[in-house]
Amino acid sequence: MTRESDRDELASGYVLGTLSAAQRREVEAQLLQDAELRARVQALEAQLLPLTRLAEPVEPSPSLWPRIQASLNFAGNSLRQGWSWWTSLGLWRGLTAGGFATAAVLAFVLLTQQPADTRFVVVLAAPQDQSPGWVVQASTNRQLKLIPLQALEVPADKSLQFWTKLDSWSGPKSLGLVKPGQALNVALDQLPPLEANQLFEITLEPYNGSPLNRPTGPVLHIGRAVKVM
């Protein structure tokens, strides 16, 4: 049983923020089952809340809300109940750090954590540093969803264009224009059904897209479809 003075000290340290990471984890675990401790923490939080006004407001960058929204859409309503791996800070930090290993881990996590109806997954990574920029999910081989993992800055006179190519095709086919930081649903009406190893890429094109029936600008992100077992 935790003594009263211990409870007070834990609650104070937790709310003020002076505890170590390990102590914070212990308190968070204890909070789940110790109603007394919970009451103390809540009382102190309420008393000290006005102190949050001592921090000057900071305007968030315009890309932050789209990023939150993308994470929500990505998580999907069916997963609303549980905590989702892709919303964790660690993953985001890993993604911005880049590296092919991250892309591989992401692909693995996608494969093992996806809703059962996901048939194909593609991680689109930057060719230079392999940092992942987009994920494609397909629950049928006629319909896919492109989901942003980062908000790209695109010059006002440029557009992002989404392409796919099968090895047997002579060149890529356009799947349409993409807005940075926004998810896109694509129906493969005019194209053959999705196949494993199918290539997907996002290129930087003139405003409103490539003037030709093929990409003309640099590849920003590229990846191949993996079939979910």
Add this chain to the structure above:
Amino acid sequence: MPPNAPTGFDHAAALAAIARGSESELQRLYQHEARFLLGVAMRIVRDRALAEDVLHDAFIAIWHKADSYDASKGEARGWIYAIVRHKALNLVRSSLRLVPADEEVIEAIEAEHAVASLADAFAIEADLGRLQGCLERLDTAKRNSILYAYVDGCTHGEIAQRLQSPLGTVKAWIKRGLASLKECMS
């Protein structure tokens, strides 16, 4: 209106709507609070990109946990701020804290805080309601210790360094300062 509710925004109603799955309410909450919440996170993590990561995670958590908010346990606005603060604190207390390697930054911080134990480190310009009077009744060292911890996310060690005082003294200031605050507030 309570001193800590700067506008008529109804946080409890927003959480209730978010719990029912309203993304537009979450966005309204974001539009209303994001700059204040980001300010709170920035002071603790001291890095804009990390602070935005904290806010991202906090809004995802608000979305997922809104249905667990219990109005009998405290006001909704406090519930939201607590999520942001604890995410920020968990981040800086984990080994991931980015220490400013820039010598100029370190020197600036040291210069700023060289006399901090004697002078008020915080200019309290916001209206803190009843807490304000109680804070003002504390002596400067206790007040600074509490504010360094709560607002700036400092550990006991960091506060000792800033106030150039022994660790044990800082711990005692915080303990006694908080006890006085609680008594004054109750």
